[in-house]
Amino acid sequence: MPRAEEIANLRDERELVERAGHLLAGADEFACAANDLHTWSAMQKFAQELPKQRKLRIRKVYLSRVLLDPAGAEHLRTLHRLGAEVRISDHEINETILLDGRIAILAAGPGYSVVRKPDLVRGISSLFEAAWRSSTAFEAYETRFAELRQYTPQLLDLLSSGSTDEKAAREMGVGLRTYRRRVAELMDVLGATSRFQAGALAREAGLL
Amino acid sequence: MPRAEEIANLRDERELVERAGHLLAGADEFACAANDLHTWSAMQKFAQELPKQRKLRIRKVYLSRVLLDPAGAEHLRTLHRLGAEVRISDHEINETILLDGRIAILAAGPGYSVVRKPDLVRGISSLFEAAWRSSTAFEAYETRFAELRQYTPQLLDLLSSGSTDEKAAREMGVGLRTYRRRVAELMDVLGATSRFQAGALAREAGLL
């Protein structure tokens, strides 16, 4: 039956930093999902100081809306520059921290739960890994795809529907030449040299 | 601080069925990740009886290796026929059951943990959803992709590398005609009518 040290409930961030902040100092692996920037902000002070000191793997998943805010995008760039692996998800993920696969911290309503029970943490880790896999690398997302998502949804639709250029151009109400020019631009941005590759990359980036 | 009813540890499957079996009877939504067939086998008796009685959403994620076993594949087909949503993952996921987003059961070493703490369950659910999204629908996987994964890895590599047919054919050591025939077969199996679409579908199915 659960003992006090297996699951601890913390009321707010202050308590979290007090009680769990020191855990970060000893961690080799830090994985984190956050929906916006201000969550975990207290913990980030720790995280930002660490990379210089030791080899430490830092992984972060953010919601794509973070990129809409220039300051948010800048913050992610900084993290990336510091050596953290940053990914973007299109779906809400519960705010979660994992330390070395031994400790899980989950946002729990107003406060936090710190889970130490090994089997439970293993389960949560394994689920986090799946969430990690299903999200898009920030580098890719940032440099190329963010604006595409705004300007080319119809183009991507038509392409992934499998129709010919001719039909697609008519559908879009533009000339064949223009349609193909746009496809070429898209492929350029995606860094693809064939349409198959473009399709794969677009899907990979979560554009479809 | 945790109370006894928030997290319960159960030694084995027998105990799980005794203590948690009845929970299934009252559930409207049942989500489950399993790495092979024999886990949860005791619980499955419950699961299989339910669909007829009530509208109940059943979701299951299995590892792809389940399909290698004909009996396993048959079992999944049965589940699918009974109205369960079945998906296939290429990565290990901790064995997990979620009931109505209110109760989580995680395989924990030799036994099981039954989690009722709402905030924790919510977190686990949210991670499970991500795992669900990152896996492939069984129907698609089963009917088309299973054999592709064995016979066409190089083809997929070449296609997604963006090289021309000519280079790719040389790389494979086959004639241009043969290479294109294989691409055509692949597209046929994928149900794609353009290479872009084929790329997107292949990526979607986790073939790349």
Add this chain to the structure above:
DNA sequence: GTGTGTTTGGCAGCAAGCTGCCAACGCAGG
């Protein structure tokens, strides 16, 4: 060996995709 069925790959012709060129159009600023 012979027969049978499958796979291969060259060829040829067509369809689709790609791109340079340029006239035509729309639009702000002078």
Add this chain to the structure above:
DNA sequence: CCTGCGTTGGCAGCTTGCTGCCAAACACAC
């Protein structure tokens, strides 16, 4: 009004992709 600048889309010519046809090569049984 005109000038300059960007976008459009037709045309033309080229490359790439697609596929039916068929002979050659291979596999395997008899």
